[in-house]
Amino acid sequence: MRAGTPFQEPATADATAADGESVTITLGATRSLFDVSGRPVHGATYTGSFVAPTIRVNPGSTITVRLVNELPVATNLHFHGLHVSPEGQSDDPFLCVAPGRSTTYRLAVPAEHPQGTFWYHSHAMGTTCPDPAAPSAPGTPGDVENQVFAGLSGALLVGDDRTLLPPELRQITAHTLVLKDVQLDAAGRIAQNTATTSIDSGNPTVRLVNGRLRPVLEMRPDETQLWRLVNAGADIFYRLHLDGHRFTVVGEDGTPVARVTTADTLLLPPGKRYDVLVTADPHPTRTTLRTTAYSNGPQGDAYPDTELATVAVTGAPVHRLPDVTGALPTAPADLAAAPVARRRTVDLTESADGNTFYINGKRFTDGSSVFATPARLGTVEEWTIRNHSGEDHPIHLHTTSFQVVSVQGAPQPYTHRQDTVPVPHAVDGTPGTTVIRVAFADYPGRWMFHCHIAAHEDHGMMSYLDVVP
Incomplete structure (x- = not known):
C-alpha cells in the first residue's frame, strides 16, 4: 500500500431532505475487488469502496434505504446509535435479507434527534435467514464479524453539530x-x-x-x-x-x-x-x-x-478561535436524580477456550431474551453490568443512549450520554462493574444490547429487552 497520500473524506450518500421529506439511498452489498491505499483488495462493499459512503440526514426527515443483497450469504443493516423505532421496516436487526433478495428500511428521524456522528453496518445474525415456521437456529453463529471486517460499514451524520x-x-x-x-x-x-x-x-x-x-x-x-x-x-x-x-x-x-x-x-x-x-x-x-x-x-x-x-x-496562520466550555445546547438531561423503576443485573461470561460468550448464562442462539420482565415506556432503569471474564467487553445498547453512573464502584460525574461503554475485565476473580441508567422514553419493541466486539456478539454475547407501553 502507498502511505502518505493526501487525506480524503469518504464518499457521501446525501439524504439531507427538508423536514418531512424522504430521500432514497440504494446500497448493494456485494463481494468486490476495490482499491485500498493503492492496493487491490478482495472484500465486500456497498458502493465499490472499502469505506462505505457517509450518509448525511437531517433531523425531522425520513431516510429510505434500499438494501440489495448480492452476497452469497444473508445480510441486513443496523443504524448504530440512531434513535428510531426498532420495529417494522425501521432499525430492526431481526430483519434478514437472503441472497438475491432486497428490503427497504424507512427511518423516521425525529425532529429533536441529537446532531452528531453515528454509523451503519451489517448486523447479520447468521449466514442464512431463519425459516418463518422455525425461526430459531440454535448453535448458528452470526456473521457480523465477517461482513464488517470485509468492508460493510460506514459513517452516518445527523445534522451538523x-x-x-x-x-x-x-x-x-x-x-x-x-x-x-x-x-x-x-x-x-x-x-x-x-x-x-x-x-x-x-x-x-x-x-x-x-x-x-x-x-x-x-x-x-x-x-x-x-x-x-x-x-x-x-x-x-x-x-x-x-x-x-x-x-x-x-x-x-x-x-x-x-x-x-x-x-x-x-x-x-x-x-x-x-x-x-x-x-x-x-x-x-x-x-x-x-x-x-x-x-x-x-x-x-x-x-x-x-x-x-x-x-x-502549513501555510499562513489564521486567527485563533476561543476555547469551548460548558454544555452544548441540546445535551440531554442528567438522570442521576430520576426515579428508578427497576434495577437489573447483566452478567458477562465466556467459556474457558474463549470461543463462546454468554449474558446471564445464556448464549444468544435461540432468539430469546435474558430478561423475563419487560421495561415500560416512560420509566428509567438502572443496570449493573458485571464482567466476569479476563477481557474488556464494550457493551452497546440499540435505540437510545444511556448514562454511566459508576465504574468499578467510583461515581462518574455527568458529562454526556453514550451508547457504547467498555466494561472492565475481572481481576483476581472480582468482576469488573459498570452501572448505567437507561430512559425508555418511546418506541416499544425489542431493544438489543450486546458486546460490540463482533466475534463476541456472533458467538453469543447478545440479547434484547422487550419494551412495552
Missing part, C-alpha cells in the same frame, strides 16, 4: 475519520471466518483512516477543526493520541456533551464515536495521530503503538 458551537466556530472545517483495519493474505483477500481460516483480532493488522494508509491531513497554524472519529471496524480498540495536542470533546456517540472536557487520549472500542475540536500549533510543523499501545485484558488482545495519520501544519 457545528451549529451547536459558539457562532465563531460554526464555519470551521469538519473532517470525518473512519477507522478500520485489514488483515490480508498473499492474494490480497481480507481474512474471513471459514472452515479453514479465521479472523484473529490479536494478529498484526493494517490500520487505515478512510481506507488510506497514514494519510496527510493539512491544517493552517492556529486553525481549529472539528474531527468526527468513528471506529467502524469489527473487533479492535483504538486509543487515540495526537502528539503534542489535546482533544476537546464536544460529542460522544452522536450526543452533544453536557460538559465540554479535554483529553490527551480517547479510547474507542468497536462502535465508538467522538466529535472533537483540534487546534493546530501556531507555527508550521508536522505531528502524528496515533493509536497508542493498549491491552484490553489478560485474555484479550494487546495492540502496539501505531501511526494512523500525519497532521501537516
Whole structure:
C-alpha cells in the first residue's frame, strides 16, 4: 500500500431532505475487488469502496434505504446509535435479507434527534435467514464479524453539530475519520471466518483512516477543526493520541456533551464515536495521530503503538478561535436524580477456550431474551453490568443512549450520554462493574444490547429487552 497520500473524506450518500421529506439511498452489498491505499483488495462493499459512503440526514426527515443483497450469504443493516423505532421496516436487526433478495428500511428521524456522528453496518445474525415456521437456529453463529471486517460499514451524520458551537466556530472545517483495519493474505483477500481460516483480532493488522494508509491531513497554524472519529471496524480498540495536542470533546456517540472536557487520549472500542475540536500549533510543523499501545485484558488482545495519520501544519496562520466550555445546547438531561423503576443485573461470561460468550448464562442462539420482565415506556432503569471474564467487553445498547453512573464502584460525574461503554475485565476473580441508567422514553419493541466486539456478539454475547407501553 502507498502511505502518505493526501487525506480524503469518504464518499457521501446525501439524504439531507427538508423536514418531512424522504430521500432514497440504494446500497448493494456485494463481494468486490476495490482499491485500498493503492492496493487491490478482495472484500465486500456497498458502493465499490472499502469505506462505505457517509450518509448525511437531517433531523425531522425520513431516510429510505434500499438494501440489495448480492452476497452469497444473508445480510441486513443496523443504524448504530440512531434513535428510531426498532420495529417494522425501521432499525430492526431481526430483519434478514437472503441472497438475491432486497428490503427497504424507512427511518423516521425525529425532529429533536441529537446532531452528531453515528454509523451503519451489517448486523447479520447468521449466514442464512431463519425459516418463518422455525425461526430459531440454535448453535448458528452470526456473521457480523465477517461482513464488517470485509468492508460493510460506514459513517452516518445527523445534522451538523457545528451549529451547536459558539457562532465563531460554526464555519470551521469538519473532517470525518473512519477507522478500520485489514488483515490480508498473499492474494490480497481480507481474512474471513471459514472452515479453514479465521479472523484473529490479536494478529498484526493494517490500520487505515478512510481506507488510506497514514494519510496527510493539512491544517493552517492556529486553525481549529472539528474531527468526527468513528471506529467502524469489527473487533479492535483504538486509543487515540495526537502528539503534542489535546482533544476537546464536544460529542460522544452522536450526543452533544453536557460538559465540554479535554483529553490527551480517547479510547474507542468497536462502535465508538467522538466529535472533537483540534487546534493546530501556531507555527508550521508536522505531528502524528496515533493509536497508542493498549491491552484490553489478560485474555484479550494487546495492540502496539501505531501511526494512523500525519497532521501537516502549513501555510499562513489564521486567527485563533476561543476555547469551548460548558454544555452544548441540546445535551440531554442528567438522570442521576430520576426515579428508578427497576434495577437489573447483566452478567458477562465466556467459556474457558474463549470461543463462546454468554449474558446471564445464556448464549444468544435461540432468539430469546435474558430478561423475563419487560421495561415500560416512560420509566428509567438502572443496570449493573458485571464482567466476569479476563477481557474488556464494550457493551452497546440499540435505540437510545444511556448514562454511566459508576465504574468499578467510583461515581462518574455527568458529562454526556453514550451508547457504547467498555466494561472492565475481572481481576483476581472480582468482576469488573459498570452501572448505567437507561430512559425508555418511546418506541416499544425489542431493544438489543450486546458486546460490540463482533466475534463476541456472533458467538453469543447478545440479547434484547422487550419494551412495552
